[in-house]
Amino acid sequence: MDLFMQQLVNGVTLGSLYALIAVGYTVVYGIVQLINFAHGEVFMIGAFGALGTWSYLLGESTSIWVLPIMIIGAVAASTGTAVIMERFAYRPLRHAPRLAPLITAIGVSVFLQEAVRLFYPGAKSKLPFPQIDVVTGPAFKLGGVVIQRAALFTVIALVICALLLWLFVNRTKLGRGMLAVSQDPDTARLMGINVDRIIVVAFALGAILAGVAGVAQGLQNSNIDFRIGFLAGLKAFTAAVLGGIGNIEGAVVGGLVLGVVEALVTQYTQYLPFGLSAFGGSSWKDVWTFALLILVLVFRPQGLMGARVVDRA
Amino acid sequence: MNTSTLPNGARGTTAVTVSRPSMQWYLTLAGVVLLIVGSLLSWCYDEGVLGNVSLNVNPGPIQVFMIVIAVLTLFFLLLRGGLFPVLDRLLDSARALRALGATATAFMVAVVIVIALQTSGLANADPGVFVALVGAALITWGSWSLASDPTVDPVSVHMRGWVDILVIVALLAIVLFGAAYALGQEDGTVFVLFLSVLGGVSLALARSGLFSWIRVIAQRHRQVLMLGAFAVAFLFPFTQNGSDANMSIATQVIIFATTALGLNIVVGLAGLLDLGYIAFLGAGAYVGATLSYSAFATIHWKPPFIVVMIIGACVSATLGLIIGTPTLRVSGDYLAIVTLAFGEIFRLAMFNLDGNNGPNLTRGPNGIPAIPDLEFFGFNFGDTHSIFGIPINRFGNYYFFLLVVAAIIILVFTRLNNSRIGRGWVAIREDEKAAEAMGVNTFGLKLFAFAGGAFLAGLAGTVKAHQDVSVTPDQYVFLESAFLLAAIVLGGMGTVAGVLIGATILKLLPEKLRFVSDYRLLIFGLLLVLIMRFRPEGLVASHRRQLEFHEEDTELAEHVEHAHLEATAGSEGSA
Numbered sequence: 001m002d003l004f005m006q007q008l009v010n011g012v013t014l015g016s017l018y019a020l021i022a023v024g025y026t027v028v029y030g031i032v033q034l035i036n037f038a039h040g041e042v043f044m045i046g047a048f049g050a051l052g053t054w055s056y057l058l059g060e061s062t063s064i065w066v067l068p069i070m071i072i073g074a075v076a077a078s079t080g081t082a083v084i085m086e087r088f089a090y091r092p093l094r095h096a097p098r099l100a101p102l103i104t105a106i107g108v109s110v111f112l113q114e115a116v117r118l119f120y121p122g123a124k125s126k127l128p129f130p131q132i133d134v135v136t137g138p139a140f141k142l143g144g145v146v147i148q149r150a151a152l153f154t155v156i157a158l159v160i161c162a163l164l165l166w167l168f169v170n171r172t173k174l175g176r177g178m179l180a181v182s183q184d185p186d187t188a189r190l191m192g193i194n195v196d197r198i199i200v201v202a203f204a205l206g207a208i209l210a211g212v213a214g215v216a217q218g219l220q221n222s223n224i225d226f227r228i229g230f231l232a233g234l235k236a237f238t239a240a241v242l243g244g245i246g247n248i249e250g251a252v253v254g255g256l257v258l259g260v261v262e263a264l265v266t267q268y269t270q271y272l273p274f275g276l277s278a279f280g281g282s283s284w285k286d287v288w289t290f291a292l293l294i295l296v297l298v299f300r301p302q303g304l305m306g307a308r309v310v311d312r313a
Numbered sequence: 314m315n316t317s318t319l320p321n322g323a324r325g326t327t328a329v330t331v332s333r334p335s336m337q338w339y340l341t342l343a344g345v346v347l348l349i350v351g352s353l354l355s356w357c358y359d360e361g362v363l364g365n366v367s368l369n370v371n372p373g374p375i376q377v378f379m380i381v382i383a384v385l386t387l388f389f390l391l392l393r394g395g396l397f398p399v400l401d402r403l404l405d406s407a408r409a410l411r412a413l414g415a416t417a418t419a420f421m422v423a424v425v426i427v428i429a430l431q432t433s434g435l436a437n438a439d440p441g442v443f444v445a446l447v448g449a450a451l452i453t454w455g456s457w458s459l460a461s462d463p464t465v466d467p468v469s470v471h472m473r474g475w476v477d478i479l480v481i482v483a484l485l486a487i488v489l490f491g492a493a494y495a496l497g498q499e500d501g502t503v504f505v506l507f508l509s510v511l512g513g514v515s516l517a518l519a520r521s522g523l524f525s526w527i528r529v530i531a532q533r534h535r536q537v538l539m540l541g542a543f544a545v546a547f548l549f550p551f552t553q554n555g556s557d558a559n560m561s562i563a564t565q566v567i568i569f570a571t572t573a574l575g576l577n578i579v580v581g582l583a584g585l586l587d588l589g590y591i592a593f594l595g596a597g598a599y600v601g602a603t604l605s606y607s608a609f610a611t612i613h614w615k616p617p618f619i620v621v622m623i624i625g626a627c628v629s630a631t632l633g634l635i636i637g638t639p640t641l642r643v644s645g646d647y648l649a650i651v652t653l654a655f656g657e658i659f660r661l662a663m664f665n666l667d668g669n670n671g672p673n674l675t676r677g678p679n680g681i682p683a684i685p686d687l688e689f690f691g692f693n694f695g696d697t698h699s700i701f702g703i704p705i706n707r708f709g710n711y712y713f714f715l716l717v718v719a720a721i722i723i724l725v726f727t728r729l730n731n732s733r734i735g736r737g738w739v740a741i742r743e744d745e746k747a748a749e750a751m752g753v754n755t756f757g758l759k760l761f762a763f764a765g766g767a768f769l770a771g772l773a774g775t776v777k778a779h780q781d782v783s784v785t786p787d788q789y790v791f792l793e794s795a796f797l798l799a800a801i802v803l804g805g806m807g808t809v810a811g812v813l814i815g816a817t818i819l820k821l822l823p824e825k826l827r828f829v830s831d832y833r834l835l836i837f838g839l840l841l842v843l844i845m846r847f848r849p850e851g852l853v854a855s856h857r858r859q860l861e862f863h864e865e866d867t868e869l870a871e872h873v874e875h876a877h878l879e880a881t882a883g884s885e886g887s888a
Contacts, residue, residue, distance in 0.1 A: 106588075
């Protein structure tokens with residue numbers, strides 16, 4: 001039972017990270033029906049933004065008070081990237097055929113990865129991420145279950161971000177504008193909503209959460225490199241689809257479900273009968289995740305929550 | 314295409330009489346003379362700058378480029394002077410002259426700056442460089458106020474067949490010698506300069522409308538063009554004199570182009586975005602490796618290579634069928650993600666099947682090394698053979714073999730494209746629901762596109778395994794799929810020539826531009842974004858494709874219709 005609980009905790013931790021990134025995919029998709037393939041890179045740049053703030057502005061201090069500033073640095077880097085990306089890469093293609101923005105997204109993704117690798121000092125190999133007091137250090141023990149401090153940070157960050165996001169979307173004028181544009185952009189425009197601005201806001205919202213996720217990832221893994229965005233982005237996209245793309249609550253739920261499923265699969269496929277256990281364990285977990293992605297896309301493209309049915313053609 | 318689509322009214326009023334050359338005409342002519350004279354003189358005392366431009370009457374490569382520009386300018390001037398009235402009706406010389414003048418001036422300014430920077434001041438510059446600069450400036454000035462002359466749509470001009478064929482042959486000869494010359498340049502700076510001159514000249518020729526004329530000719534004499542292009546590719550190794558460096562690049566280019574052609578069926582014709590295509594090449598390569606005579610091969614069955622090729626292609630095609638089945642339910646972006654996930658699964662599986670994490674099939678991250686060279690009837694691909702006294706080395710052998718494979722694939726591609734199946738694909742690409750309503754078997758055709766594309770990639774993969782000597786999972790990462798896609802997008806979706814050009818550019822440039830090799834992916838990413846922004850239809854666009862990206866362009870639409878009617882009338886006439 002302890003083992004199961006431990007995997008559940010691991011899964012929720014992992015899932016919180018996926019959920020934070022997945023929101024970015026879902027918000028943008030809900031509004032412009034674009035898979036922002038480069039969103040994983042935004043998350044990666046958030047992590048590097050935090051690291052950069054820490055090493056160049058904060059004098060490499062590890063006291064807890066630097067954490068908020070690191071988060072601000074991360075969010076600034078990721079949001080800046082996302083907004084520039086939207087302005088110069090995606091906006092000119094708003095009315096282009098569907099293939100064009102997707103290919104652009106691949107180009108942006110490669111470009112951002114390489115820009116970080118080439119221009120961030122020392123980024124060609126893995127860089128150590130600072131271990132901040134309080135949020136890292138000795139783990140808590142609850143019965144037989146180990147809870148890392150960084151894991152707790154991730155989960156709390158998700159809860160706070162999700163709450164703020166919910167308030168923003170449902171209680172502010174801009175947030176309601178987002179809802180309106182996602183339902184019907186043309187009518188929203190007629191009602192006096194500045195659609196271009198809403199789209200920028202959507203990109204920025206996703207980037208803020210991705211920036212927070214970048215910090216969480218750094219604290220959890222204690223190092224970062226320029227490649228973390230690709231896999232995390234793909235997993236988070238899976239999470240977004242799982243929850244029903246375009247649906248913000250769905251992205252959070254999908255992230256958590258994906259994380260838990262991944263943790264449990266890693267643990268329990270080792271006990272598969274008939275020699276299938278050879279295909280279990282941590283080295284195959286990504287394969288199972290992608291298989292899940294394919295199955296969801298094929299058999300339940302509207303996701304678990306089934307909120308909106310989009311014509312994906 | 315630009316010139317032919319401009320409204321005639323704007324042109325007709327500004328028409329100039331060609332009988333009496335104007336002031337500007339003589340001014341430009343003087344510029345040409347100055348440019349040639351200047352380029353024949355020394356540009357700089359220092360021998361080490363820009364690959365030796367310090368000799369009189371013995372021009373260095375850069376000076377040769379300038380002379381080429383000058384000669385081209387002269388050609389267009391004479392055209393304007395009324396020397397070849399037929400061509401003058403087709404080509405807008407004023408726009409070409411302006412582009413040539415701008416290129417020459419920009420180029421000379423750059424040369425002056427480089428000389429000033431590299432020799433610490435302009436004191437070391439010889440008069441020649443300034444004579445050439447003045448010449449270039451005169452060309453620009455003279456041509457700037459030249460009026461555009463009216464041109465006719467090249468579709469409506471019919472010349473004698475042999476003239477057309479002569480143009481094609483000349484063009485291909487230029488391509489062959491240009492390629493051999495460019496590849497022979499060891500100096501990175503000169504190579505870049507060559508490329509920029511090439512870019513400027515191409516721009517000028519495009520502005521003059523030459524390319525749209527050539528496009529029409531190429532459409533009329535498709536067989537001649539294809540045979541000629543094949544001949545050029547066939548003759549290329551003979552220009553290399555057994556040198557390894559360029560032939561290894563050429564072999565890589567041809568494998569890449571072959572794979573891209575397979576992907577072009579899926580993306581370009583059927584309009585299904587496949588982001589995991591490299592897995593099919595990988596599947597072929599792994600089949601080729603595991604069934605080879607390598608000591609590390611994990612399957613101890615050694616069929617002849619032709620059987621291996623067929624097995625590799627069939628394994629790939631089976632994977633293609635598996636990955637194609639979701640197309641029944643998924644399309645658009647979601648399909649792209651499905652294929653991406655599939656590509657990742659393939660790579661991870663190859664990585665894990667190492668005996669520790671699963672059955673031992675691929676030796677995991679170590680891959681299968683030491684794959685021996687191919688051998689057909691005692692002809693070993695590893696040996697150097699001599700044909701007509703010119704040595705053909707290992708890469709040359711593979712090059713010829715791959716050329717045959719590529720020719721087969723091109724044949725399959727074009728035949729499919731012009732068949733009922735190809736029409737079906739285009740219909741699906743443009744509007745799937747309408748196609749289905751018209752009785753097109755959409756699911757079957759989409760499945761066939763995936764399986765067919767995968768089959769071709771698998772075929773290329775088996776050869777690639779032997780040519781690369783080893784097969785490892787990290788050769789088949791997502792980035793390679795993105796590269797393939799970029800080759801298609803850059804060249805022009807759905808066209809053969811475009812994909813060949815795109816593949817060549819994407820493989821050749823990083824090899825030649827070693828000094829920017831660290832930045833090549835950065836440039837690649839940026840390039841992808843810029844193409845999508847400014848020329849989404851690619852360098853060589855099929856007109857129909859172009860129309861999809863510029864729906865509001867009614868003149869283009871009329872032009873496409875006209876060209877289509879012309880083409881069908883032509884084929885009916887010959888049948």
